[in-house]
Amino acid sequence: MSTTQGARARARIEVTAAIKDEARRQLAAEGAAKLSLRAVARELGMVSSALYRYFPSRDDLLTALIIDAYDSVGETAEVAHAKVADAGPLRRWTSVCEAVRGWALAHPHEYALIHGSPVPGYVAPETTVPSAARVALLLIGIARGAHQAGMLTEPSLPADLHPEAERMVEDFAGGLPPAVAVALVAAWAELYGLISFELFGQFRRVVEDRELFFRHAVRRLALGVGLADV
Amino acid sequence: MSTTQGARARARIEVTAAIKDEARRQLAAEGAAKLSLRAVARELGMVSSALYRYFPSRDDLLTALIIDAYDSVGETAEVAHAKVADAGPLRRWTSVCEAVRGWALAHPHEYALIHGSPVPGYVAPETTVPSAARVALLLIGIARGAHQAGMLTEPSLPADLHPEAERMVEDFAGGLPPAVAVALVAAWAELYGLISFELFGQFRRVVEDRELFFRHAVRRLALGVGLADV
DNA sequence: GTCTATAACGAGATAGAC
DNA sequence: GTCTATCTCGTTATAGAC
Numbered sequence: 001m002s003t004t005q006g007a008r009a010r011a012r013i014e015v016t017a018a019i020k021d022e023a024r025r026q027l028a029a030e031g032a033a034k035l036s037l038r039a040v041a042r043e044l045g046m047v048s049s050a051l052y053r054y055f056p057s058r059d060d061l062l063t064a065l066i067i068d069a070y071d072s073v074g075e076t077a078e079v080a081h082a083k084v085a086d087a088g089p090l091r092r093w094t095s096v097c098e099a100v101r102g103w104a105l106a107h108p109h110e111y112a113l114i115h116g117s118p119v120p121g122y123v124a125p126e127t128t129v130p131s132a133a134r135v136a137l138l139l140i141g142i143a144r145g146a147h148q149a150g151m152l153t154e155p156s157l158p159a160d161l162h163p164e165a166e167r168m169v170e171d172f173a174g175g176l177p178p179a180v181a182v183a184l185v186a187a188w189a190e191l192y193g194l195i196s197f198e199l200f201g202q203f204r205r206v207v208e209d210r211e212l213f214f215r216h217a218v219r220r221l222a223l224g225v226g227l228a229d230v
Numbered sequence: 231m232s233t234t235q236g237a238r239a240r241a242r243i244e245v246t247a248a249i250k251d252e253a254r255r256q257l258a259a260e261g262a263a264k265l266s267l268r269a270v271a272r273e274l275g276m277v278s279s280a281l282y283r284y285f286p287s288r289d290d291l292l293t294a295l296i297i298d299a300y301d302s303v304g305e306t307a308e309v310a311h312a313k314v315a316d317a318g319p320l321r322r323w324t325s326v327c328e329a330v331r332g333w334a335l336a337h338p339h340e341y342a343l344i345h346g347s348p349v350p351g352y353v354a355p356e357t358t359v360p361s362a363a364r365v366a367l368l369l370i371g372i373a374r375g376a377h378q379a380g381m382l383t384e385p386s387l388p389a390d391l392h393p394e395a396e397r398m399v400e401d402f403a404g405g406l407p408p409a410v411a412v413a414l415v416a417a418w419a420e421l422y423g424l425i426s427f428e429l430f431g432q433f434r435r436v437v438e439d440r441e442l443f444f445r446h447a448v449r450r451l452a453l454g455v456g457l458a459d460v
Numbered sequence: 461g462t463c464t465a466t467a468a469c470g471a472g473a474t475a476g477a478c
Numbered sequence: 479g480t481c482t483a484t485c486t487c488g489t490t491a492t493a494g495a496c
Contacts, residue, residue: 031350033263117346120261164439186447193423209394217416280464
């Protein structure tokens with residue numbers, strides 16, 4: 001009986017994975033806007049109504065793909081960070097950023113899903129937030145570590161941004177100076193600007209040696225946040 | 231005879247504009263991936279084959295929309311820049327950046343068309359390049375002006391990036407120090423990272439006072455390029 | 461020459477009866 | 479779960495109005 005349940009559970013996991021794999025293939029071929037439960041079912045030799053036992057709607061399938069993508073890049077970044085956990089803040093920062101870029105280049109369609117245009121008619125539910133935050137939390141952790149080690153020189157902050165900065169510290173950047181929280185959020189967004197421009201073709205005829213350029217750019221981002229140059 | 235030609239030409243311009251307007255409406259509603267010539271024709275009370283007199287293919291219609299979007303944001307930025315042409319480099323930089331952000335917030339779907347995920351199966355032709363470059367040329371011009379006025383402090387540049395930097399100067403940043411060219415390209419990409427994150431919802435529960443945050447962030451971008459703080 | 465309309469193609473999606 | 483009848487799409491050929 002427990003064997004039966006185990007087998008059933010295993011089958012369910014396998015079918016769920018097969019559905020997501022096929023959906024990812026269609027994501028690459030047609031884009032998120034055209035993702036259709038029917039087409040996924042057809043490709044898997046199932047009937048469309050059978051899919052609803054695994055995903056209650058197309059949007060739920062999309063949400064699962066989005067969470068998977070965030071978790072995939074998040075884990076890639078965490079692994080890269082763990083490998084240089086003993087190094088200085090700047091080295092750890094660069095490792096995380098390069099891991100994110102590497103993941104994006106290897107998974108362009110999943111990157112487009114989470115950092116490209118919104119899918120018309122789809123709104124991401126709150127359940128995506130924890131996965132979406134993983135890379136950002138890594139960057140915050142690096143800054144916090146540098147701060148505690150006295151290796152962080154606080155950037156300047158205009159007076160009118162103080163309330164916003166205090167709120168950021170309170171909400172998600174506890175233990176950091178307010179000016180660093182603001183600089184960190186900006187650097188976080190700017191990092192994805194660099195990656196998106198490379199991935200979406202904006203660097204054509206503009207940047208040739210993209211790896212070198214990126215390494216230099218994220219290093220400057222780190223310096224802007226206040227990470228010491230060691 | 232010239233009257234007839236004038237009327238024909240005028241009608242052609244009007245119909246072309248109506249097609250693009252309707253296509254833009256569909257862009258907003260369904261996304262670029264689902265833009266359909268037939269739907270545009272139907273909405274305009276035309277027959278689909280008639281559209282081919284104005285656009286030889288669906289991709290050509292898309293290209294026209296992309297060029298229009300680039301020109302729209304480019305002109306907005308140029309007008310904003312002209313209004314502060316006498317101000318210092320930092321003020322001009324901020325004006326251009328804020329104009330781009332304002333345009334993006336006012337035209338989110340057109341922004342997504344040019345800076346969001348690539349449209350599956352579509353490759354932008356070279357004809358989009360001049361329009362796409364307008365904002366970047368504005369930023370280059372500001373840096374050049376600052377440099378000539380002695381108001382630009384050169385950022386640092388690692389030795390291994392020198393060849394790339396020299397190439398950039400040669401290709402599109404003539405008259406600028408190589409280190410500035412590299413910093414400028416990075417800042418240009420990072421600017422769009424800030425705008426995309428705001429527009430695509432990544433700043434939810436992260437940045438509240440977005441206008442203030444943005445102003446501060448682009449100011450820091452300018453300082454990173456080397457523009458003097460006046 | 462310039463335009464629009466009709467009809468058709470091959471491919472694919474979709475709704476509903478069974 | 480299957481099948482079919484009816485939609486959609488981009489695109490082309492053709493014929494006729496202005």
